[in-house]
Amino acid sequence: MGEVIGSVDIDHLVLAAATAAQGATSRTVLEAVEAEFLGKRSELAGAHRSLGSMDEQARKSAGAVLNAARVQIQQAIEECRVGVEAAERSALLEADRLDLTEVVSSSIASPVRRGHQHVISQTQAELEDVFIGMGFTVADGPEVETDWFNFEALNIPPAHPARGMWDTFYLELGEPETVVLRTHTSPVQIHLMEDAVANDTLPIHAVMPGRCFRRDTPDARHLHTFHQIEGLVIDRGMTFVDLAGVIQTFTTAYFGADISSRLRPAFFPFTEPSAEYEITCTICHGEGCRTCSQTGWIELGGCGMVDPAVLHAVGIDPEEYSGFAFGFGIDRCAQMRHQIADMRALVENDLRFVEQF
C-alpha cells in the first residue's frame, strides 16, 4: 500500500496506468489511456485538487509525489507510444502488402499518350548527332572535379586572378578550394588527353556534353546549373583555319544553311589564339533586332587553339601535335532555337512546358 493522497493510492495508480498503456493496441486506445490517467477528470487531477485543503508542509510533499507520479505515467505512455506507432505502421504496411510478381497485366489501365523528352536532353542529342556526323566521338566526365582538372591543367594556376573568371562552387572535401563542381566541361578535355597519352591513343576528336555549375544568382537568362558541350581535336597539322571550318560546318548543320559563323579575338587561359564564336542572329537572320542588339550577330561560345601550356600539362608535345577546342551552352542553343523567354522554366518541370517538346 503506497501513499494515499485525496483518497487516491498513488503507487497503485501508476501501476494501473502502465498496465493500461501496455495493453493499448492503437494510438486511439493510448490517447484514451492518457486521458483517463492524466486528463482533467483523472484521479490524479482529483488528487491535485485535494492539495488545496492541506497545510503548506503537507501540500509540498504531496505535490512532489503527485508530480513524480505524473512524470512516471507520462513516461510509461511515451514508451508504449513508440511501440504502438511502429505496430500500427507495420499493420498498415501489412494490409498494404502487394506481391509484385502477382500483377495481372490486363488490370493496368494506361492512357494512350505520347511522352516528352526534356528539351535540354533533346537539344543535347541533336548537337551530339551533328558532331557525330562530322566524325566526333562523344565523351562523358564527372560533375565533381579537383582544381587540377578544372583549373590548373587548363593553364589557370592557383592564386591566379584568372580563376575569378569563373564563379565556383567549392565542396567541403579535401583541402579548401581543391574540390569543385565543374564550372565547364573542359576538365573532360584533360581526362581525354591524359588517357590518350597514357594509352598511346592519340589523336582525339571528341565532343563533351554535360552539366556544369557556376555560382551566379539565377535569373531569366542564367541558371547556376547549366549544360555545355565542348569539342576537342588533337591531331597532327590542326590549325586555326581548321577550327574556323569546323565551327562553320557545325553552324550550318545545326542552325541552318542561312546561318553563318564568325570569329573575333577573345581571351581564354586554355586556348591561344582564342576566339569568341558568333552566329547570325537566328531571330532576325542578320537584319538586326533587339535580341542581337541590332548587330545581326549573337554570341554562342568560345574557341581557340589549345594553349601549349595545356599540352605541356598533359604531356603532349606541341611541336608534334596541335589542336583546337570549342565550347558553348546547350541550354543557350535550346533557348535560341525555341525562344525560351525565361530559363527557369527548364527546371520547374511544369507539364504545360514539358509537353511542348
Place this chain on the structure above:
Amino acid sequence: MKIPLSWLQSFAPFPSDVALLTAMLDDLGLVVEGSERVGEGLEEVVCARVLSIEPIEGADKIRKITVDAGGEPLVIVCGAWNFEEGDVVPLAPVGAVLPGGFAIAKRKMRGVSSHGMLCSAKELGVGDDQGGLLVLSDLVGSDPGVKLMELLGITADVVFDLSAEGNRPDAWSVLGVAKDLAARLSLEVTMPSFGVAAASGNATSTSASAANAVPSQCSGLTVTAAHGVVVGASPPLIAQRLALSGMRPINNVVDASNYVMLELGQPTHAYDLDSLAGPALGVRLAHPGETLVTLDGVERTLGLAGRGLGQLPEDLVIVDGDDAVVGIAGVMGGGATEIHEETSALLLEAACFDAMAIARTSKKLGLRSEASNRFERGVDPELAGAATKRFFEILSLTCPELTVDEPSLTAAGARAPRTLIRATPARFASLLGVDLDGETIGTLLGPLGFLVEHDGEFLDITVPTNRPDIRSMPLGIADVAEEIVRTYGYARLERRFPSWPAPGGLSQSQRLRRHLRAVLVGLGLDEVWTPTLVPETDAHALHLDEPLVTLANPLAEQERALRSSLLPGMLTALRYNADRRQDEARFFEIGTAFTHPDVASAPRSAKAGAGGGAATALPQESTHLVVTLRDNRDDATTAVALWWALHEALKLEEAELVQPIDGSLVPANLLAGHHPTRSALIRSRTTGVNYGLVGEVDAPVLEAFGVERGSRVGLLVLDVTLLEDSGLVPRRTLRATPVSRYPSSDIDLAFTLQNVTPAGRLKEALVAAAGDLCTSVTLFDVYRGQGLPEDRRSLAYSLRFEAQDRTLTDDEVGALRAACIAAAEQVGAVLR
C-alpha cells in the same frame, strides 16, 4: 572602359562612322558593348542671365523668371531655387530637343507662359547634378546668348563602351586602342601636345628621395617634385573627357593623374608635399597589422594573410620619409597626404608594380580601383617617364606658375629582360593555317611595337614592353601567333573542314541512355530535369543518414547539398504540378546521384592541389534512372508493368524481382523512399547484383514532400552505371528466332498458393517444367475470398506451347500439363 571618339581622334584621323569603327574594334578583339552619342541636342542651348525672379500666385514650387538670352527678355517658369538675380544659367529655348529626345515647347503653367526651360547639368547630359540649375556665372565668357557648347568647349561626341580581354593590358588606354585601330587603318599615331611644363632647374634628386625595398615586385618607382601648384578646376576639355569616360572630375591635380591613366594606361599618384614627412617616397612590404586610412575614408589593415590569391600576407605600400605608410601601392592613396585646396607643391609617384602583388592585395582588401584594375593586367614598365611628363603638361594648363624638378628620380627595381620570340614563319603557319611570309608578319606586328628581325629562316621578334601578357619561349609562340592573326583579321581567314579517318559515334553507355529515354518517352513518360543542388533536409526526409557531399559556399541554404537521390526533386516536380491542378503526371529523370567518398562503394580519387601533387577522394557519381508514376490510379502495379517493358526493351533476361527487400546489400540511396511492402528489388539471377527497385513511394515520404496523402506514386529506380558496369545489358546482337508455321496450343491452369509464397516462385516452376516448347506463361487472374482459405489465393496462368516443326499432339500437351502441375505442387501450389 568608356572611350570618347574625340579622344581617339586626337591621336589619328579616324573616321567618324560609328558602325564601321564598331565592326573594326570588334574584329580587333576590343568588343564594343555599346556606344552612346553625347552632346546631341545641346546645339540650341544658350547662356541666359537672370534679370528678375517673381513668385507666381498660388504656386509655391515654381517661380516666374525673366532672362536675357541675347535678345528680347524671355519669361520662363522654373522649379529650381539655387540661383539669384544676375546669375547666368543654361536656357533650352522653344524648339530645342534635349539629350534623350525631350522637346521644349511653349507651355502655360499657373497662367504664366514659359518660353523655354532652364536646365540642370543632368538634363543637359553634362554631369550628374540634378539638384538645381547648372550655374555658369563664374565661367569666363558666359555672356547672354553664347552657345553653351562653345562656352564649355563641348563637341558632339560618341562614347564607345569597350571591353578589353585579360590578355590585352595595352588596350586598357585610349592610346592603346588608338594604336590598334591605326594599325588596322594604316594610320600614323601622333601624341597631341598640351604644351610643356616649365622646369625648375633643380633635379628631383636634389629636392626629394626615393627608395625601393622590393625590387622583385616593383620594377621602378619614379618620383617627381613640382612647385607652384594652384588647386582648382580642370579645363573644360579635360573635365569633359574624364566625365565621358566615367570618371568624376575632382580637381586639376587628381584629374591630370586620372587623365594620364586613361590616356596612357599608367596610374600615377600625386601626394601633397607638405603633408609628407620629408620629401621622400619609398616602396616596401607592409609590416603585419600596419594600417592606413585610404582616400575613401576607410581604415585598411595591411600585411596580414587573407583569403585572397594564395593566402600570402604580403602587401606593397608606399611610405614617406618617416617610413610611415601613405598609400597602398597600385591600389589607393592615403587620405592624410591627398591633394587639398591649399596644396602648392606635390610629389608625383609613377611606378610599375608586379601584377600578382596588386591583384592579391586588391582581392584581400576587397578594394578595386581604376589603378589596381590596370596593374592587375600589367602596366608597361617603361611608361612612368612619359606619364610623368604628360601629367605636368596637363597640370600646367591650369597652373601658370608650375615648375617641375627635372629630371625625375627613379628607384629602380628588377626588370625582366625583353621577351624575345624566335620562330620560323612556317611555325606560325602550322598554328594558324595561313601562310604568311616573314615580311608580312613584320608588317602586321610592326605598328603594334613588335620589332621583327630576320635571321635566316627564323624571325627574331622582340616584344614591346606594353605587352607583359606575351610569354617567353616556347609558349610565347602561340601568343605572338594570336597577335599576327588578330591584326591580319579573323574575318579574312579561310575555313577548311579537316578530315580524319576515325569515325564518330556514341559510346555503349551513351547509346544505352538514349535507348532508355526513347523507350520511356514511347511509354508515355515525360522527362524532367531536377536540381543537383538540394537542401540537406531532402536526405533526412528519405531517412538517408549517410554523410552528404556539401558545398563550402552555397548560394542559398536550400542548395547546400549534392543530391544523393533524384527522388526528392521528382516528388517536388509532382508537387509543383499538383499545386497547379496538374495532378496526374508520369515523370522520369536520368541524372547523377552523389555518394560521399567515406561511404562510397567505389570512391574516386584524383590529382588535386597546386601542381596536382596531392590525391583527393572524390564522391562516387552514379547515373540513376528514377520514374515516378502518378497518373490515373497509378501504383506499384503500374511500376511493374513499366518494368516489364523496360526488361523487354533492354533484354534484361537475368533480372528477377525480389521481395521482401533486404537493404543490407544495396546502396542506401538506391532504395531511398520505397514502400516496404509494396516494392521489390531488381536483382540479377546470375550475379546477385541488385541494380534497382520497382514498387511505390512510401506514404510518409510522399507526405514529407507535400504530395497529397492517400494517393499512391509508382516508383522505379535503376542504377544505370551499375547496369552498364556489371555487364547486365547484353552486348551481343540479337539473333532472330524463326516464327513457327504450326498452330500453337494453350492451356489454362489455376492453382491456390499460400499468400506468403510469391507468385513469381510458381511462375518460375511452371516455366521450368513447361520447357522449350512453351512460348509464354501469363498470369491472367488473381482471386482471394469466398471458397478459399484465408491464407491462400488463386492464381490462374495461361501457357502457350508451340513447336517449330509440327503441330503438338494432345498427348504431348497433356504430358506437359501434368509436368507443370507436378512442378507447381513442389512450391506448395494446389491445382483448383
